[in-house]
Amino acid sequence: MSAAPPLIQARGLVRIYGMGDAEVRALDGADLDVARGSFVTLMGPSGSGKSTMLNSLGCLDVPTAGSYRLEGREMVGLDKKQRALVRREKLGFVFQGYNLLERSTAVENVELPLIYRGVGAKERRARALEALAQVGLADRAEHLPSELSGGQQQRVAIARALVSDPEVLLADEPTGNLDTKMSHDVMRLLRRLNQERGLTIVMVSHEPEMATYTDRVVHFRDGRVEREERPEPSL
Secondary structure (H helix, E strand, C coil): CCCCCCCEEEEEEEEEECCHHHCEEEEEEEEEEECCCCEEEEECCCCCCHHHHHHHHCCCCCCCEEEEEECCEECCCCCHHHHHHHHHHHEEEECCCCCCCCCCCHHHHHHHHHHHCCCCHHHHHHHHHHHHHHCCCHHHCCCCHHHCCHHHHHHHHHHHHHCCCCCEEEEECCCCCCCHHHHHHHHHHHHHHHHHHCCEEEEECCCHHHHCCCCEEEEEECCEEEEEECCCCCC
């Protein structure tokens, strides 16, 4: 039997910003495959292309050239409305800044993606509470972000990303604003979600210690994949 095609397949991605002397090739022919159920870290120095790759995979940015297939469907060439639909139906996002609404409770923040999907209030609340329970915050559902630690706020953000049951979770420096203990707590949570739910995760990080929680580390330099490695698992 032939191997299953990758969930994510990028070939020759190019992303050019500016023109003439101001031209910047943030991606310069980058290739990347991500298997379903894997946990991958993108690393590299500032300007290496790792964040541009993540934004391209998240349909937040449009490559100048190349091919990006998600579940076999070509993403390059989709219009703005089609990209928004892919983000809503297939992708979950976690950012370095938690991006929570300060005047909304944890459960209200988690409900937001379901509001955009038109899910009814009763089902929306039940699913949001379930997502909070998955990240260990069932007892903090009615707390405001200001009443939560940084690590707890990031868990709320992860619950918000999970509530729509995405195919892929894209995490951009998810531990960047956290201390060491909280960082490891968040990484253990992401690893558990990957292993128990089979959730595919692609993460950008500059911290080698955090990358040890993942299956594979892809190093970027000058807009291309420089090398790959499989880290020793973190205990």
